[in-house]
Amino acid sequence: xxxxxxxxxxxxxxxxxDVTDTVLNNYNEFKKWIKIAENVGINExxxxxxxxxxxxxxxxxxxxxxxxxxxxxxxxxxxxYLEDAISKAELQNxxxxxxxxxxxSTPANFAKFRKIVLEIENNxxxxxxxxxxxxxxxxxxxxxxxxx
Numbered sequence: 001x002x003x004x005x006x007x008x009x010x011x012x013x014x015x016x017x018d019v020t021d022t023v024l025n026n027y028n029e030f031k032k033w034i035k036i037a038e039n040v041g042i043n044e045x046x047x048x049x050x051x052x053x054x055x056x057x058x059x060x061x062x063x064x065x066x067x068x069x070x071x072x073x074x075x076x077x078x079x080x081y082l083e084d085a086i087s088k089a090e091l092q093n094x095x096x097x098x099x100x101x102x103x104x105s106t107p108a109n110f111a112k113f114r115k116i117v118l119e120i121e122n123n124x125x126x127x128x129x130x131x132x133x134x135x136x137x138x139x140x141x142x143x144x145x146x147x148x
Contacts, residue, residue: 042124049127050120059123062116070097074113 030051037047054060063071077094080086086094095113096105 042128046124046127046131049131050124053123053127060116060119063120070108071113071116074108 034044034047038044042050054063074095077086077091081088081091092107095108095110097108098105
């Protein structure tokens with residue numbers, strides 16, 4: 001909606017079935033990502049904490065802005081390349097960014113993508129470490145542990 005054009009009240013109404021479908025689709029997509037994460041050793045609690053962290057713009061800000069559009073495709077291409085399912089040329093054809101203004105594609109900045117993947121890994125590691133530390137503090141065995 002354009003802010004300077006007059007709107008009627010119906011412009012702000014949404015069909016509850018459409019909203020429900022969107023929510024369910026997003027939930028199902030999240031469940032798919034949970035399964036993928038569990039395959040690489042990241043549990044649902046950690047993934048949820050990571051998503052909240054990104055959503056609150058505490059880390060990996062670029063991921064919130066644009067990552068959901070291109071990163072899944074890039075990661076899948078990298079996986080296929082590492083599994084020898086696609087060639088290097090096909091991988092390079094996948095690593096492109098599209099301009100919203102010109103509509104043309106340009107080669108992606110692989111170094112920037114690599115930096116963001118490392119930032120994601122560091123963030124997940126920090127979250128995991130915090131969760132482990134909290135679990136140790138909560139456990140009763142911590143109270144009986146004595147350092148000599």
